[in-house]
Amino acid sequence: MTSSATPNGAMVRVDGLRKSYGTVEAVRGVSLEVQRGQVVVVIGPSGCGKSTFLRCINLLEEPSAGTLQVGDRSFEFGPGKAMPHGRDLARFRSRIGMVFQQFDLFPHMTVLGNVMSGPLIVKKMAKAEAEPIARDLLAKVGLANFTARYPRELSGGQQQRVAIARALAMQPEIMLFDEVTSALDPELVGEVLDVMKQLAADGTTMIVVTHEMAFAHDVADHVVVMEAGQVVEQGPADEVLLRPKNARTASFLARFHSTIGERKA
């Protein structure tokens, strides 16, 4: 993954980010730095704004205020500040991979077609060039034999692995994961988490919104706890997950601690 860093060395730098829908403020001043190769896991109760925050990073949501830097691009948001749009916005997003809860594969394309879609449509790459890249990625996520299948013929776990390969095909500088195992049957969660662990081990920069605390503990360099649109605690995974300083973090984590313990043992 070749990439550029922000002037201060961070891959992503968010400062005072806010997002409101009408009178409801979903994200209320979040700041975060992600270094290259770092895995940041964002946890918190449902509706705490963690998904909205993630969607602000590739501008699927337009932040209402704050600043955002990804690689060498930086933006300022607020009244009178211009949002990027059209091709400029699309270019910016193409450098950030994102995987969603519901997979959102393209049903009219084969598995291979899905993985090639970014390179072919966005990068205007020749098919002969895109296909080997896509096949390599499908092999990497363990689906080398599924290239000619259609998404509907695959299990949820397989579909999600295709979605990861599709995002990786753009050779993004950073990967965003938005509760990617939440829609899966429990027995299919592991295969997706394994792929993500492999990516982390390969040095991929990742921001992961998840409820999988064991995964967070095993893979995260840095854990961010959000509640009611704000960061209530952040720090190294062990510190935040096992010895939380904040009372709300502690109560949120209480019901997960057994799982973390199991994995650790």
Next chain:
Amino acid sequence: MFVLAAYSWDFSLVPNYLNFWLKGLGVTLAYSVGTILGGMIIGVVCGMLLLARTKWVTLPVHYYVEIFRCTPLLVQIVWFYFALPIVLQIELPDWFAAGLGLTLYMGAFATEIFRGGIISIDKGQWQASRALGMTWPELMQNIILPQAIKRMIPPFVNQSIIQLKNTSLLYVVAIPDLMYTGSIIVSDTFRPLEVYTVVAVSYFVILYPLTLYAARLEARVDQ
């Protein structure tokens, strides 16, 4: 019952007018194809406009659709044929003025079909395309339309079948379609029952295979 039983059917005169029949059939098919194609173009353009975020664009289109959906087609045909040239102070060729109402009527329904097809596509498809870095034209062309068009085809074929039948209303403005041709032959032969039976059978023979085809299409799309 006595009267019906006593009527002696006589179709022997019908073949004498074969040329008329074929011309009438040609006119019906020409108006069908023409107004369906015209309506389709209007539907694509207006359907796209309905996707716009500004009220100034969507509102006029919305009113256009509602006006044509909420007035009888017969009234529309008559109005465009007789009133429009006076309102606009221009002379329109008869064949054009006659088809205008039909075309705009088809356009109104096609607009709804197009819009319905687009908005039926899951939001996830839009966000996944955007996240990959596709621009609006790129995601429309490659992701949304290929899926939406499949869903638009069955309602569009159904509307086209209705449209072909609706061309018979051109009778009122003396366009020599199948129906009007029938009325001419009736005045020549005084055999209305036979002639209108032939008219009805002609429409059925054209449309029945089309409805079968539409049903098959629907089954395929449902898969």
